[in-house]
Amino acid sequence: MKAIFGEYIRQLRTDKGLTLTQLAARLELDSANLSKIENGKREFDEKRLIKLASTFNLDIEKLKVEYFGNQFAKKMYEYNCSTETLIVAEEKVNYLKSTNAKRAQIEFGDEK
Amino acid sequence: MKAIFGEYIRQLRTDKGLTLTQLAARLELDSANLSKIENGKREFDEKRLIKLASTFNLDIEKLKVEYFGNQFAKKMYEYNCSTETLIVAEEKVNYLKSTNAKRAQIEFGDEK
DNA sequence: TCTAATTTTGTCAATTATTGACAAGTTTAA
């Protein structure tokens, strides 16, 4: 289990036998900063998820699960949130989807 | 269902018959900015959760559920994350708790 | 209607956070 996203990147990288410098070049960042990311001292930026996926041939959907899963876990750990938080989050995301689906229908006038 | 935290604040505020100015004073912010928060145009800052709880006599744990639940839902909606994300988040937060509990034991030398 | 209170919107400087970059250090493995 990798509960820090950087650990996950390090795993991918070392499995493929890449150096920090090599992967950093692919991701367009400094190798020193990639080192910090892998060691949990900097955040990995959302905008590089796609590059990461293509570099390692990963399913972007699964990568997002890993990335945001870590992010939420970190917050919850930091603020000592109850697991109820996640149930509520699920309700709310479903609610957002349903209301915005409706809104989109109205906006595009395809309510039939 | 309130899927925007600001809507939740507005509900609390109007239920208690407070004006923006009155609540803003309690929360130590500008009423214009509180208006934006309630309308989802600015974020409510974590550091004011405690003031919010005490103003409305809310259980801080429940308030955190509401706050972070909204926050996670927003991210998931924005990035179109699968609900699998939340399952993974739960696993990871449990993992963090168990490993850091262990680490704390080692640090404080109270492994007995 | 008129008016005062309330709320909303726009703007912008100040603060704060994040990032990119580079140098200098340490560790690792041949």
Next chain:
DNA sequence: TTAAACTTGTCAATAATTGACAAAATTAGA
């Protein structure tokens, strides 16, 4: 050793957030 790989520290540049205020719009009561 020593060269490559990795880590750490620093700092200016950039970006994001915040606080503050003015002005406009809305609402509610007289």
